[in-house]
Amino acid sequence: MSTPLLRSVHLHPVKAMRALATAEAEVQPWGLAGDRRWAVVDAADKVVTQRRHPRMALATAEPLPGGGVVLSASGRPPLTVEVPHPSSTVTVEVFDKPVEAVPAGPEAADWLSAYLEGEFRLVHMDAPEHRRPVDPDYALPGETVSFADGYPLLVTTTSSLDALNSLIAQGDHAHEGPLPMNRFRPNLVIEGTAPWAEDDWTRLAVGEVAFRVARPCGRCVVTTTDQFTAERGKEPLRTLARHRRSDGRVIFGQNLVPEHTGTVRVGDEVKILD
Numbered sequence: 175m176s177t178p179l180l181r182s183v184h185l186h187p188v189k190a191m192r193a194l195a196t197a198e199a200e201v202q203p204w205g206l207a208g209d210r211r212w213a214v215v216d217a218a219d220k221v222v223t224q225r226r227h228p229r230m231a232l233a234t235a236e237p238l239p240g241g242g243v244v245l246s247a248s249g250r251p252p253l254t255v256e257v258p259h260p261s262s263t264v265t266v267e268v269f270d271k272p273v274e275a276v277p278a279g280p281e282a283a284d285w286l287s288a289y290l291e292g293e294f295r296l297v298h299m300d301a302p303e304h305r306r307p308v309d310p311d312y313a314l315p316g317e318t319v320s321f322a323d324g325y326p327l328l329v330t331t332t333s334s335l336d337a338l339n340s341l342i343a344q345g346d347h348a349h350e351g352p353l354p355m356n357r358f359r360p361n362l363v364i365e366g367t368a369p370w371a372e373d374d375w376t377r378l379a380v381g382e383v384a385f386r387v388a389r390p391c392g393r394c395v396v397t398t399t400d401q402f403t404a405e406r407g408k409e410p411l412r413t414l415a416r417h418r419r420s421d422g423r424v425i426f427g428q429n430l431v432p433e434h435t436g437t438v439r440v441g442d443e444v445k446i447l448d
Contacts (some may be wrong), residue, residue: 177371178366178444180380181332186214186359187243188235188296191222192401195414198439201432202303202382204260205319205326212301213321214286216267217293220267221321224396227290228404241298243421260300268321274355276300281287307391310390312388315348317431318447325388329372331354337369338426342413350409356401357410358393358426362413366445371446381442385430392423 184193189210200207212235213221222420224230242256255278263274275297275330289379299320308317309324319326335355342351355363362380364372374389393414398406414424 176249176340176366176412178364178446179328180362180438180440180444181219181365181443182355182363183438183440184359184361184363185209185237187237188214188233188245189221190214190227190230192231193359194234194236198437199361201327201436201438203301203326203432203435205320206438208241209327210360211241211299211319212243212278212298213268214294215266215275215297219264221269221399222290222294224399227228228286228399229290230400231401231404233289238427242397245282247289250285250289253281255279255282255296257300258298263290264297266297269323271306273299273306273321274359275305308388312429313431326432327361327385327430328355328359328391329362329364329378329385329430330355330358330426330427331369331372332363332365332369333369334372334426338410338413338418341417342409345399345416347408347412353410354401357397357399358391359396360427361410362430362438366444375428375446375448377447378430379445379447380438381436383436383438384433384447386433388429388431389426390420390423391427391429393426397426 183196183199185208186193216222244252244254246252258276258278260276264277265272278296287296293374302320308319337350374425397410419424
């Protein structure tokens, strides 16, 4: 087995929009710098994702210096959105939990509403150090997270994807495979491990940064969404349900919490600490 290396790094500036690859990223206590600090909310101020709106996969948010983003999508003019001043916040709902966030201006709301064909607006997490705690059942005191589903980072491995694709090829929806890694929307992708080796990790170091493994990542309908067309199929959930279950969930990848800050870079050596 070769030395495990960091194969790729991915950011999602606006939760649920297209992932962006980057050569390196700063690791902050609540996730990668610039990852999921923005989210889209509906008329009831509930955060929306590709679960309900798969077309979000086709919209891009390019990060700007200072934390702003440029929104773009087919059929819509690009829109620059600067970080709103945190003079007032609104309470939004993230998976049934209240979180304070700062609303962007009406231009962003108009852009999103036209693209998603409904009433939507954009919000920014101004103070991730205290806005949203990690699930206390899997966290240490004071640990927080951005608008990510539940944990600061998600790691996957290329060998496990290869193994999953082999299982898909043997199933009744083989024509849907092989699937690309972007179906799983990870932050870090590692190569050079045995398939499913991540099941046994409790701590690892990627370059200069150490992470604690919080729990396996339960997967949802987003993984069945083609990130280039927004069309949905049956895989990988059908195959994961047959071969990869844990605590009543289908799983792929591991959720991570940083033990300290630093920078991760493509090509970094990965060490399994525990």
